[in-house]
Amino acid sequence: xxxxxxxxxxxxxxxxxxxxxxxxxxxxxxxxxxxxxxxxxxxxxxxxxxxxxxxxxxxxxxxxxxxxxxxxxxxxxxxxxxxxxxxxxxxxxxxxxxxxxxxxxxxxxxxxxxxxxxxxxxxxxxxxxxxxxxxxxxxxxxxxxxxxxxxxxxxxxxxxxxxxxxxxxx
Numbered sequence: 001x002x003x004x005x006x007x008x009x010x011x012x013x014x015x016x017x018x019x020x021x022x023x024x025x026x027x028x029x030x031x032x033x034x035x036x037x038x039x040x041x042x043x044x045x046x047x048x049x050x051x052x053x054x055x056x057x058x059x060x061x062x063x064x065x066x067x068x069x070x071x072x073x074x075x076x077x078x079x080x081x082x083x084x085x086x087x088x089x090x091x092x093x094x095x096x097x098x099x100x101x102x103x104x105x106x107x108x109x110x111x112x113x114x115x116x117x118x119x120x121x122x123x124x125x126x127x128x129x130x131x132x133x134x135x136x137x138x139x140x141x142x143x144x145x146x147x148x149x150x151x152x153x154x155x156x157x158x159x160x161x162x163x164x165x166x167x168x169x170x
Contacts (some may be wrong), residue, residue, distance in 0.1 A: 004162045008043060008055055010152060015039050016062055023146075029138040033146040034108055036063065040078055041085040041107045041147075044138025045100045049086025069119070077114045081107045094159070097152065104147040105140050112136035157161045 001042050015035035025034045030156050036059040044052030059082075060075030066072050 004047070004051070004158075007157060007161050008039070009058070009156070010094070011039055012036070012055070012058055012062065015063030015150070016026055016059075017123055018166040020066070028142050029134075031135060031142055032138040033143040034111065035137060035143075035146070035150065036078065036145045037081065037087075037108045037111055037143060038150050039083070039106055041088075041104045042100060042151050043081055045088045045103060046155065046158055048089040049083055053079055054082075054084035055096050073115075077118070081111055082115070084110070094155070095102075097148065100151050100155075101144055101147050104151065105144040105165065108143045109136060112139060123125040149164045 004094065015038065019032060024033070040052055040056045040059055048113040056078035059074055060072075060078035063074035063078070064071045085103055085107055089106040091099055093099075095126070112132075112135060116128060116136070121128070
């Protein structure tokens with residue numbers, strides 16, 4: 001149990017550093033992939049709702065502390081995305097890559113829509129189609145492409161560190 005959370009926290013920190021440093025230099029269409037969505041959805045797909053909810057909270061608090069105009073907006077969005085992605089745990093398969101990547105894309109679109117609502121719509125900015133076309137969809141596509149690799153890496157690390165040790169304990 002403790003190894004699972006050490007792996008998750010370590011992965012959140014690494015993904016956050018990559019998202020804010022390396023991927024800032026390799027933008028496509030002026031967007032950066034949302035690596036924190038990848039870790040939140042991957043945790044939900046592999047571990048379930050509760051773990052994804054906590055992972056989403058941690059990812060959101062990190063985002064709020066650094067980028068947020070209000071503390072709690074990102075945390076709320078990531079928690080909701082994590083909770084919803086936890087329902088996908090029932091379809092979990094070790095070898096499947098298509099479903100988790102699809103869930104990552106859908107979750108990034110949900111994240112983008114909710115971010116639009118909290119940050120723009122509530123302030124009276126009604127240009128949703130512009131935001132959808134220039135931010136949400138390009139970011140979702142980039143996140144899907146990067147998610148193929150990063151989901152696989154997280155899945156392998158999870159199996160190696162967490163499942164291997166849980167079998168040894170039995």
